[in-house]
Amino acid sequence: MTKETVESDVNFGLSGINLEGKVIDMGQGIQLRPTFAHLFSTDVLAFAQPASPLSFHPGPWQAVSRRPGVDITAELFIPKEYGHKRVKRIEVGHTIISLLRLWYDPRVTTQVLTKGPIAPMRDRKDKGGEFIGMIHGGRERFVEIAPVAGDNDLTKIDWVAENWSAAVDLRGExxxxxxxxxxxxxxxxxxxxxxxxxxxxxxxxxxxxxxxxxxxxxxxxxxxxxxxxxxxxxxxxxxxxxxxxxxxxxxxxxxxxxxxxxxxxxxxxxxxxxxxxxxxxxxxxxxxxxxxxxxx
Incomplete structure (x- = not known):
């Protein structure tokens, strides 16, 4: 996925952010926009072997535990047309998400990395067990830092939109x-x-x-x-x-x-x-x- 991502759009599925239905233009074709998917943590049993070592086990599946998952409520989309002379597209995404944690809410977390928007994946035809994305960035945090009540309003994302390009330049320099x-x-x-x-x-x-x-x-x-x-x-x-x-x-x-x-x-x-x-x-x-x- 890493090699392919260099030549494709990059999409980060995020939790911990509510865009209230708004699409935010970050500039240079990059968008922060609402979506929804639920990432399950439940353990499941499969009853057939995968078609290849790099594909998943085909259904049907049966749950054997009940664990809380996480809702993906936004996505950061970076088109393949965008490029930076020193910083890879994935690191550009990491930088923007870091600034969201820095200025909007430190609980914003990347959950999945995909090549395109999340919503259309619901209707994707079966491709023999091919993965549609990968788990990316979701880790346990041992100190919960949260904004003061009311501080994580959407206007704070304006600062991120205005400053992410400078942060990417600094990261490269x-x-x-x-x-x-x-x-x-x-x-x-x-x-x-x-x-x-x-x-x-x-x-x-x-x-x-x-x-x-x-x-x-x-x-x-x-x-x-x-x-x-x-x-x-x-x-x-x-x-x-x-x-x-x-x-x-x-x-x-x-x-x-x-x-x-x-x-x-x-x-x-x-x-x-x-x-x-x-x-x-x-x-x-x-x-x-x-x-x-x-x-x-």
Whole structure:
């Protein structure tokens, strides 16, 4: 499927998003649009062998368990005509979905990857057990981060539509940005909160510690300078970042002292840093950070 997907449309079936019947034009032929399918988790028995090793067992099937599935309520469609000089079409989709988690709702999850829209698959003729798509991206999240009630309104998707292209460019240009975005997406799937904390700070260190001297001060001061203007608010943020960073050090050395609020606060730091980079269309280098820190 990976090789074929390069030459075909790419369609991501998403859960955790209600478009209220609206089709959202993301630009360059890319659309976010409503759909419906239910992905079953129930175990089933088949009674005949598949026609080939790469096809599924033909029906009839019988259920042997009852497990909750998930509703696919939207799809992100990327046409084969769209291309980026550095980033593969699938990674472009991952980037847009990451921004939906970043700005709209962190619970948005990819469930399936298909070559075309989901609705027409209902009427597809049998093709000898050929798969219509593949499970893609659905993983257990061990820390549930959710927006404040009412914050995940559809107008927030406008920000994603305006900024995804810049985020894709940054992903193609900067390994540090790529790492930061992947960390934001994947840290919740780490089953140990100390490892989550270390992972998030690893992404922040990659950007905000150009060298290792005076690491705590450099990271905290430069991150605060990147997120806040000069004054008391920046100073207070720098002190709070130092506290969070010390909790990261305790976790990294096997003596975790953090609580859930500390973990959420650290996630928020990474989230805000990514948003600033996307809006500014650049990843700060050593010179830019020192200017923010020392110049009036």
């Amino acid at each position: 900067s390994t540090e940005f790529d790492f930061a975005l992947d960390t934001f997406d994947n840290a919740q799937c780490i089953p140990n909160t100390a490892m989550m904390l270390v992972s998030i700070w690893g992404a922040l260190e990659a950007i905000f510690s150009p060298h290792k001297a005076e690491l705590v001060f450099r990271v905290s001061a430069q991150l605060a300078a990147f997120l806040e203007g000069r004054g008391a608010t920046r100073m207070a943020m720098q002190r709070e970042i130092v506290k969070l960073y010390n909790l990261r050090s305790a976790a990294a050395h096997g003596s975790p002292k953090h609580g859930s609020s500390d973990l959420i606060a650290t996630f928020h730091l990474l989230r805000m840093a990514i948003i600033r980079m996307v809006e500014r269309k650049s990843v700060p280098d050593k010179e830019a950070l020192e200017k923010l820190l020392f110049e009036a």
